[in-house]
Amino acid sequence: xAHTTTIxxxxxxxxxWKDLWRNKQLLWILSKRDxxxxxxxxxxxxxxxxxxxxxxxxxxxVVFSFIAKLPSDPGxxxxxxxxxxxxxxxxxxxxxxxxSNSIVLNSNLVSKVYxxxxxxxxxxxxxxxxxxxxxxxxxxxxxxxxxxPPSINIIFLPVFIVFTFLTSLGIGLFFAVINVxxxxxxxxxxxxxxxxxxxxxVAYSSRQVKDEWFYKYYILNPxxxxxxxxxxxxxxxxxxxxxxxxxSTILVSxxxxxxxxxxxxxxxNTFVDHI
Amino acid sequence: xxxxxxxxxxKKYIIDHKRSKGASSLRDFVADTFEKWSPAKKKAxxxxxxxxxxxxxxxxxxxxxxxxxxxxxxGAGKSTLLKILSRITEPTTGEVRIQGRVASxxxxxxxxxxxxxxxxxxxxxxxxxxxxxxxxxxSFDAIVDFAGVEKFLDxxxxxxxxxxxxxxxxxxxxxxxxxILIIDEVLAVGDSEFQKKCLGKMRDVSxxxxxxxxxxxxxxxxxxxxxxxxxxxxGQLVDQGDTTHIVTTYLSRVSHKNLERSWESxxxxxxxxxxxxxxxxxxxEYQDDLKHIDVRTPMQFEFEFWNLExxxxxxxxxxxxxxxxxxxxxxxxxxxPFSKGLVRGSCEIPGHFLNDGSYMVSMMIVKDTxxxxxxxxxxxxxxIEDYRENVTWYGKWPGYIRPQLNFSISQTESVVND
Numbered sequence: 001x002a003h004t005t006t007i008x009x010x011x012x013x014x015x016x017w018k019d020l021w022r023n024k025q026l027l028w029i030l031s032k033r034d035x036x037x038x039x040x041x042x043x044x045x046x047x048x049x050x051x052x053x054x055x056x057x058x059x060x061x062v063v064f065s066f067i068a069k070l071p072s073d074p075g076x077x078x079x080x081x082x083x084x085x086x087x088x089x090x091x092x093x094x095x096x097x098x099x100s101n102s103i104v105l106n107s108n109l110v111s112k113v114y115x116x117x118x119x120x121x122x123x124x125x126x127x128x129x130x131x132x133x134x135x136x137x138x139x140x141x142x143x144x145x146x147x148x149p150p151s152i153n154i155i156f157l158p159v160f161i162v163f164t165f166l167t168s169l170g171i172g173l174f175f176a177v178i179n180v181x182x183x184x185x186x187x188x189x190x191x192x193x194x195x196x197x198x199x200x201x202v203a204y205s206s207r208q209v210k211d212e213w214f215y216k217y218y219i220l221n222p223x224x225x226x227x228x229x230x231x232x233x234x235x236x237x238x239x240x241x242x243x244x245x246x247x248s249t250i251l252v253s254x255x256x257x258x259x260x261x262x263x264x265x266x267x268x269n270t271f272v273d274h275i
Numbered sequence: 276x277x278x279x280x281x282x283x284x285x286k287k288y289i290i291d292h293k294r295s296k297g298a299s300s301l302r303d304f305v306a307d308t309f310e311k312w313s314p315a316k317k318k319a320x321x322x323x324x325x326x327x328x329x330x331x332x333x334x335x336x337x338x339x340x341x342x343x344x345x346x347x348x349x350g351a352g353k354s355t356l357l358k359i360l361s362r363i364t365e366p367t368t369g370e371v372r373i374q375g376r377v378a379s380x381x382x383x384x385x386x387x388x389x390x391x392x393x394x395x396x397x398x399x400x401x402x403x404x405x406x407x408x409x410x411x412x413x414s415f416d417a418i419v420d421f422a423g424v425e426k427f428l429d430x431x432x433x434x435x436x437x438x439x440x441x442x443x444x445x446x447x448x449x450x451x452x453x454x455i456l457i458i459d460e461v462l463a464v465g466d467s468e469f470q471k472k473c474l475g476k477m478r479d480v481s482x483x484x485x486x487x488x489x490x491x492x493x494x495x496x497x498x499x500x501x502x503x504x505x506x507x508x509x510g511q512l513v514d515q516g517d518t519t520h521i522v523t524t525y526l527s528r529v530s531h532k533n534l535e536r537s538w539e540s541x542x543x544x545x546x547x548x549x550x551x552x553x554x555x556x557x558x559x560e561y562q563d564d565l566k567h568i569d570v571r572t573p574m575q576f577e578f579e580f581w582n583l584e585x586x587x588x589x590x591x592x593x594x595x596x597x598x599x600x601x602x603x604x605x606x607x608x609x610x611x612p613f614s615k616g617l618v619r620g621s622c623e624i625p626g627h628f629l630n631d632g633s634y635m636v637s638m639m640i641v642k643d644t645x646x647x648x649x650x651x652x653x654x655x656x657x658x659i660e661d662y663r664e665n666v667t668w669y670g671k672w673p674g675y676i677r678p679q680l681n682f683s684i685s686q687t688e689s690v691v692n693d
Contacts, residue, residue, distance in 0.1 A: 003374075003375075004372060004373065004374050005362070005372070005373040005374075005377070006370060006371070006372050006373075007359060007360070007362055007365065007366065007370065007371040007372075007373070008365070008366060008369065008370040008371070009365050009366055009367055009368060009369075025402055025407060025408055026402045026403065029398060029399055029402040029403075030399075030402075033388055033391065033395075033399055036391065036395070037388055037390045037391065040390040041390070106386075108385065108386060109385065109386050109403060110363070111363065112363065112381045112382045112385040112386075113361070113363065113379065113381070113385050113386070113403055113404065114361055114362035114363050114379070115403070115405070269362075269364065269365035270364060270365060272358070272363050272364045273288065273364055
């Protein structure tokens with residue numbers, strides 16, 4: 001006989017995760033939808049995923065190295081360092097933004113059909129991931145141009161990608177829930193992303209701040225470990241990377257993810273009442 | 276064995292009178308929090324929030340193969356119930372146990388993306404409704420055929436006509452293969468040709484022994500498709516049982532409040548210094564003891580007013596409007612002089628004349644056949660229910676009027692095969 005479903009207040013299903021797994025095709029199809037819709041009715045299409053990071057890198061390279069005169073890590077071409085940081089930062093920022101908006105953007109689905117709501121934030125990651133892969137390919141090309149091939153550390157790259165994903169999910173899920181109730185969040189997020197870029201070692205090296213008094217607070221930011229580590233994977237041991245910063249990454253991210261998931265699960269059956 | 280059991284389910288909404296439903300802003304939240312903590316304003320905030328029970332203590336059980344029609348007025352809680360059963364929202368209290376795979380069709384074409392092609396949307400919508408990819412693949416040709424969109428499969432649906440869009444949406448839903456099917460008023464969309472197709476498909480589904488829950492205002496369709504019915508009123512399940520019985524109960528409770536309006540005192544009556552309205556009445560001659568107006572019911576419309584001017588040459592002009600505001604007809608009386616005092620007009624609307632639907636009446640008092648003395652807009656409103664005999668078609672009957680004309684059919688020649 002078919003399975004039994006029990007519907008009652010404040011009790012998400014006990015086989016929620018099984019349900020989520022059963023809906024993996026929906027996850028895949030929603031991801032595909034977001035990707036194929038992304039550049040519809042644009043002249044340049046998918047080329048935008050290349051143009052955008054390239055332009056941002058050019059602007060930042062000019063502003064920070066020629067105008068602000070920030071130094072690169074010794075022996076590393078400045079544009080490469082920036083593109084490295086920018087690649088992983090953009091991945092985080094896009095994923096975080098898209099996760100935070102995922103429920104509201106899919107409100108037509110939320111109000112008309114049931115599926116584990118976690119599918120929406122999860123599928124929101126797809127677009128950012130494609131952009132990330134393109135940006136990474138761009139980095140490889142640029143490193144060939146600068147005759148600075150990626151080091152053997154690159155084998156650790158997947159670890160940092162997973163960390164980025166989990167961190168963005170941990171923070172994003174929380175905002176996704178709040179966003180349903182208070183649309184102010186959607187206004188706040190671009191601002192948070194903008195500030196975030198300056199407090200993370202995207203355009204500069206953590207070497208610059210490691211002797212400052214605020215370093216012990218700076219390092220609490222889970223993204224510091226991720227971004228430094230990511231650059232270390234691509235640029236080798238010349239890039240500054242303090243492995244202890246990963247402790248806070250692991251601790252803060254997993255705590256955020258745990259709490260966000262609990263919060264999300266508690267609220268997901270009432271999203272429709274606020275949409 | 277019951278496949279759906281609901282025990283004491285209730286759903287509460289908090290209505291906020293200060294702001295509209297939906298997204299609220301953080302500013303309001305912060306302001307509210309401050310107000311809540313300041314004792315002086317405590318009472319004020321309290322009054323602005325009101326509890327609203329969309330459903331209250333609903334209990335029922337549905338057996339395998341039951342086809343349940345759900346009737347009730349707007350806001351009776353029908354849609355909320357469907358939302359809870361389809362797990363879109365959770366009940367405030369109570370518990371529902373469901374056995375089997377549920378597919379709910381609360382909207383046609385849920386999640387269609389305008390930029391994607393018909394083909395892509397079939398896969399997208401199918402997955403959203405809970406079909407597996409191989410199921411969609413298997414029914415793909417049947418879906419396309421049912422919707423009649425072969426030529427436009429690779430066109431983005433934003434270029435579809437609204438009819439094609441709806442047809443494609445229903446076609447996908449019609450090929451779901453659940454054990455329990457929940458349908459909300461999908462027949463309200465599409466042309467009559469398509470509605471016929473939908474009802475046919477739903478009859479097929481119901482004959483295959485699946486459990487169906489069906490909300491509709493189309494009582495004829497409910498009577499044809501369902502073997503049992505639930506009657507909801509103000510969030511409560513007030514009656515359940517066999518369809519004919521419930522439909523009868525429902526129709527007998529159709530509100531009569533708008534069929535009569537009157538003003539007792541001259542001072543409070545609407546009007547001006549030439550005429551004052553005393554009252555209106557709509558007197559239906561009910562065809563059966565159900566006491567509801569259907570397409571067969573003749574009605575008498577009565578109207579009374581005070582004439583305040585001696586010897587005024589007056590006539591009445593009555594407009595009948597459809598619910599959407601189109602004027603269906605305008606009739607007038609002949610003009611004649613009246614002395615001061617009460618004047619009464621009456622108009623007969625025959626049975627078998629207006630189609631089912633909602634109507635509004637407005638009344639004009641005209642002087643010297645040219646000057647409008649007073650125009651009482653939306654004086655009365657009334658609903659006409661559908662009624663059919665010996666018909667197996669349940670779609671919406673088209674047109675504003677539904678006259679019984681002399682229309683005959685006969686055999687003029689028989690070909691005898693020998």
